[in-house]
Amino acid sequence: MDVATFLVQCLNSVQYGLLLFLVASGLTLIFGIMGVINLAHGSFYMLGAYLAFSLAPAFGDQFLLMLATGVLLSAVFGYLLEWAFFSFLYQREHLQQVLMTYALILVFEELRSILVGNDVHGVKVPPWLDGSFSLGGLMSYPWYRLFASAACVLLAVALYLVVNRTRLGMMIRAGASNRDMVRGLGIDVTRLYRIVFAGGVALAALAGMIAAPMSSVYPGMGGSVLIVCFVVVVIGGIGSITGALIASLLVGFVDTFGKVFFAELSGMGIYVLMAIILIWRPEGLLGRKT
Amino acid sequence: MNRLTPRTLVAAATLALIAPLAAAQGAKLKVGFMLPYSGTFSALGNAIENGFRLQVAEQGGKLAGREIEFVKVDDESDPAKATDNVNKLIKRDNVDVIVGTVHSGVAMAMARAAKESGTMLIVPNAGADAVTGPMCAPHIFRTSFSNWQNAYAMGAVVAKQEKKKKAITITWKYAAGEEMQNAFKEGFEKEGGEVVKTLTLPFPNVEFQALLTEIAAAKPDAVFAFFAGGGAVKFVKDYAAAGLNKTIPLYGPGFLTDGTLEAQGDTAQGMLTTLHYADNLNTPRDNAFRLAYAKTYKLQPDVYAVQGYDAAQVLAIGLTAVKGDISKKAEFAAAVEKAKIDSPRGAFTLSKAHNPVQDIYLRKVDGKENKVVGVAAKALADPARGCKL
Numbered sequence: 108m109d110v111a112t113f114l115v116q117c118l119n120s121v122q123y124g125l126l127l128f129l130v131a132s133g134l135t136l137i138f139g140i141m142g143v144i145n146l147a148h149g150s151f152y153m154l155g156a157y158l159a160f161s162l163a164p165a166f167g168d169q170f171l172l173m174l175a176t177g178v179l180l181s182a183v184f185g186y187l188l189e190w191a192f193f194s195f196l197y198q199r200e201h202l203q204q205v206l207m208t209y210a211l212i213l214v215f216e217e218l219r220s221i222l223v224g225n226d227v228h229g230v231k232v233p234p235w236l237d238g239s240f241s242l243g244g245l246m247s248y249p250w251y252r253l254f255a256s257a258a259c260v261l262l263a264v265a266l267y268l269v270v271n272r273t274r275l276g277m278m279i280r281a282g283a284s285n286r287d288m289v290r291g292l293g294i295d296v297t298r299l300y301r302i303v304f305a306g307g308v309a310l311a312a313l314a315g316m317i318a319a320p321m322s323s324v325y326p327g328m329g330g331s332v333l334i335v336c337f338v339v340v341v342i343g344g345i346g347s348i349t350g351a352l353i354a355s356l357l358v359g360f361v362d363t364f365g366k367v368f369f370a371e372l373s374g375m376g377i378y379v380l381m382a383i384i385l386i387w388r389p390e391g392l393l394g395r396k397t
Numbered sequence: 398m399n400r401l402t403p404r405t406l407v408a409a410a411t412l413a414l415i416a417p418l419a420a421a422q423g424a425k426l427k428v429g430f431m432l433p434y435s436g437t438f439s440a441l442g443n444a445i446e447n448g449f450r451l452q453v454a455e456q457g458g459k460l461a462g463r464e465i466e467f468v469k470v471d472d473e474s475d476p477a478k479a480t481d482n483v484n485k486l487i488k489r490d491n492v493d494v495i496v497g498t499v500h501s502g503v504a505m506a507m508a509r510a511a512k513e514s515g516t517m518l519i520v521p522n523a524g525a526d527a528v529t530g531p532m533c534a535p536h537i538f539r540t541s542f543s544n545w546q547n548a549y550a551m552g553a554v555v556a557k558q559e560k561k562k563k564a565i566t567i568t569w570k571y572a573a574g575e576e577m578q579n580a581f582k583e584g585f586e587k588e589g590g591e592v593v594k595t596l597t598l599p600f601p602n603v604e605f606q607a608l609l610t611e612i613a614a615a616k617p618d619a620v621f622a623f624f625a626g627g628g629a630v631k632f633v634k635d636y637a638a639a640g641l642n643k644t645i646p647l648y649g650p651g652f653l654t655d656g657t658l659e660a661q662g663d664t665a666q667g668m669l670t671t672l673h674y675a676d677n678l679n680t681p682r683d684n685a686f687r688l689a690y691a692k693t694y695k696l697q698p699d700v701y702a703v704q705g706y707d708a709a710q711v712l713a714i715g716l717t718a719v720k721g722d723i724s725k726k727a728e729f730a731a732a733v734e735k736a737k738i739d740s741p742r743g744a745f746t747l748s749k750a751h752n753p754v755q756d757i758y759l760r761k762v763d764g765k766e767n768k769v770v771g772v773a774a775k776a777l778a779d780p781a782r783g784c785k786l
Contacts, residue, residue, distance in 0.1 A: 115613075123604055225436075225440050227630045229661065245614060246610065251638075321638075322631050323631050327627075370596060374599030
């Protein structure tokens, strides 16, 4: 492998990792702070992709406006979903959480089938991001992929600032370490959870919307993402946003170079990575010891 | 006035279940559809059933004078449930013929069960080579294709007609992908080409970027790809986005561009693929079929509908020869083997192993259609490796 190819592969890794981060960050927030195993998280990613597909014709060139609308819609959806279903799960065992969120996957898939059908759909790249640039004569790289990476970086920074620099972020972090103490201090935990959950859903949906023009929109697209995201969350340490970022990039690199060098075993790569890290640090890279 | 209590509901449901059983004691021929009616492949399952029913309707609702009764099982394209599902048809419903299915893994389980019980099986899609290879049997038929056929034909065309020397193949690492990869290699290398690299990624992973970079670095003359559904759409789009479609032509079996052109948009234009059916055959037989199908179902037929239609034709031919007595399996098979099946795709015969001996079309993507540009292989027969018939 020459240097140019190597660099392009690094770019591929970072780009894949960043997109994973966007989905996984929502999952780690919900998982870490609310203690709910949310198998339906992949469905929110799918929801985003299908939102992009159905909103795109109405918004035309206004891609960013479409993203904003989609985020708003999915946040409202998440808020209602928490109120209707998830708020009953916090005191329950993990098995019950898994059962209900798995049921939600089935419901969402069926709804998708009824509302949009089972066909594969494409979402057009907005005209101002169409086209590609040449990478040292090797291949061309679409501008949209670069845009997607930039958007993910921007969101990572924004997320970091919210969690570490705002009052809401302080409550979220406190809620993650000691739920009862936060409640004791007079903070409305019910509302806090609802907001966090809505935020997590919105993040996953946003990832789905950003990914839609690259990956197309198809039935069952949430399932594959979900599993990788759980790997990311476990590697990064449950509830840690920074950990999720590092883990996403690690997974991106292992997956990309695994496919290149160990094609036969590439399906195992990220799980081997997870196993190694869990042996070394059972709580994940940046997780707290329990 | 009775109130609707759970008990009355249960009683009603039981009656509803028993009623068809009682009716089945007559001389009706029981056909069991085991097809995907839910999940990703549900559209394919419905198309197959539609095609089958259309042919039965054209025969006046009867085959060889016997009325047909249909039983349906949703196989969910889940190999883990396949044996249970097929046994429902064989043991519970006692069907005379099983028709199914789309997913190769499920079809293999069905073939195994059919072989053990001796129930007749007609496979209207699943392309696993083994169904008409090691699993072949006198009472197992296939009206679709083997994975080998389409990929082998493409390999020969890419080397001979397109004059490419070095190719890379890329697919998911699973049975169908590997069968096609090997068959392409066989056809391509027989005509003097060389497959320099075989790339795979785990099913159903769709992160192609790393492997596209490998292709760009290796600079082959041609790429042969097999993916289906969402994977097919994404691969063709990613390939174009990487600018590779301008320098290295992409080829594949027809599934790469069948039913996916809407989503692939401009990125698939001009691509060559091979399949045993195409959108504009424009033969009187195909036109008549398409018209009848569109009239009946208010839908355009596809290759899956054709395969279902032909499954019913095979059943009709065999049944007529044995005068409706389906227990005469040897005579049934002999009649089908001798027959020419008048398919919308073009007439074909069945080989000794009961796989279609058929023309494989070379098709080019033009707008929203896969248009025929020629015949990639004439009357191509699957080698039926491992079949002892």
